[in-house]
Amino acid sequence: MNALNRTWSGYLRQDGRKGIRNRVLVIYTVECSAFVAQEIARQSGNLDVECVGFEGCTDNEYAVRMLISLIRHPNVGAVLAVGLGCEYIQPEWLADIAKEEGKPADWFYIQQNGGTVSSIKKGLSIVHTMLDELKQTSRVPMTFSDLVIGAECGGSDYTSGLAGNVVVGNFFDQLVDAGGTAIFEEIVEAIGLGHLLSARAATQEARKDIECTYEKALQYCKSVRQYSVSPGNFAGGLSTIEEKSMGAVIKSGSRPIQGVLKVSQKVPHPGLWLLDSTPDPHWMQFGITNPNDNEGLMDLISCGxxxxxxxxxxxxxxxxxxxxxxxxxxNSTTYANMIDDMDFDAGKVLDGLCNQAELTQELMEMVCEVAAGTPSKSEALGHKEYFIPYKFQEKEVVRRACEK
Incomplete structure (x- = not known):
């Protein structure tokens, strides 16, 4: 049976979207409340209780929009917001947003609840009540047309552009053809290939946005005299940013690019989208484009x-x-060396053990299993990394830099 014809049960949300997980999200609104929030999640003893938050106590639009997008994410079923009491991001209005989305929600201040021990106890009581409520969530059929899947690179070597990113690009083509949504990012790893991306624009507006996004990333790289290529990439057999870019861009597949998304923007309609996570020109500073892989993953997740x-x-x-x-x-050697962590070995195609079509079908089957509830290896191990930095982006795509 072709994986494209598979169905599984999802969790229906008030906005009509369907989730593949039904998680309680514990949010801390400042670093001072992080320990309490993290202990609530840890002591709950349930892998479906997760903790995220923002460390700053001053305003940051990027972080606020990120937290709101995670609250609204279809994989999130309930929200508990934990604040200290004097920070800018207020837990009450985060909980109110979750309630507007039809999700169980609550909040409290540590300062008003007696401190660490009593706050953890209060949070655990709230979370356990929420977990009971989530058992009543409506289940509905899901298919590939309901899925939004994002992709990024991390620690590329010579095999990434020959196999790893290639199977993702082939998968994205089939996902888009099935009516689903694919998002790729890392425009700073597309240096030298701007003309190829703009040629794939679905509309004239999309072409302008892609060109502006590319030019902004290029100017950033020039200004800091550093491109997104590392010693690990060189050790893995890559020689230039252009060579790395070819591998990075091939993960987008071959379908038309519908447009450019900003971080935390909901996808307007199905298809293939480019995510722009590079800060806009007047907020540029060294190291702010892609500080680590988990920042990139959270950017993709924020778009659904x-x-x-x-x-x-x-x-x-x-x-x-x-x-x-x-x-x-x-890289099959990497897969064997890190078998506890790596989910999928695309290197088999380089060894002649399968062809690209067979490899793509195998990846589609794995996606079906994970979407249906089978934990990925990082989920099973309890990895819940995330990173929400101080960062700045305009709500709309800025074209000033390339219109001058």
């Missing part, structure tokens, strides 16, 4: 990705909060 692909030739151990991560490598 049910599952994310992390393609790495070198290997990685991370997972993420909210959405499962499927870790893919084109």
């Amino acid at each position: 990705s049910h599952i994310t692909f992390l393609v790495t030739g070198r290997g990685t151990v991370v997972g993420s909060a909210v959405a499962p991560v499927i870790k893919i490598t084109g």
Whole structure:
């Protein structure tokens, strides 16, 4: 049976979207409340209780929009917001947003609840009540047309552009053809290929947005005199940013690009989308484009990705909060060395053990299983990494830099 014809049960949300997980999200609104929030999640003893938050006590639109998008994410069923009491991001209005989405929600201040011990006890009581409520969530059929899947690279080597990213691109083509949604990012890893991306634009507006996004990333790289290529990439057999870019871009497949998304923007309609996570020109500073893989994964998840692909030739151990991560490598040696962490070996195609079509079908089957509830390896191990930095982006795509 072709995986495209598979169905599984999802969790119906008030906005009509369907989730593949039904998680309680514990949010801390400042670093000072992080320990209490993390202990609530840890002591709950339930892998479906997760903790995320923002460390800053001053305003940051990027972080606020990120937290709101995670509250609204279809994989999230309930929300508990924990604040200290004097920070900018207020837990009450985060809980109110969750209630507007039809999700069980609650909040409290540690300052008003007696401190650490009593706050953890209160939070655990709330979370256990929420877990009981979530047992009543309506279940509905899901197919590939309901899925949003994001992809990024992490620790590329020479096999990434030959196998790892290639199978993702082939998968994305089939996902889009089935009526689903695919998101790829890392425009700073597309240096030298802007003309190829703009040629695939679905509309004239999409072409302008792609060109502006590419030009912004290029100017950033020039300004800091650093491109998104690392010693690990060189050790893995890559020689230039252009060579790495070819591998990074091939994960987008071959379908028309519908447009450019900003971080935390809901996908307007199905199809293939480019995610712009590079800060806009007047907020540029060194190291702010892609500080680590988990920042990129959270950016993809903020746009509604049910599952994310992390393609790495070198290997990685991370997972993420909210959405499962499927870790893919084109290097069979890496897969064998990191069998506890890597989910999918695309290197078999380089050894002649299968063809690209067979490999793509195998990845589709794995996605079906994970979407139906089978934990990815990072989920089973309890990896819940995330990163929400201080960052700045305009709500709309900025074209000023390339219109001058």
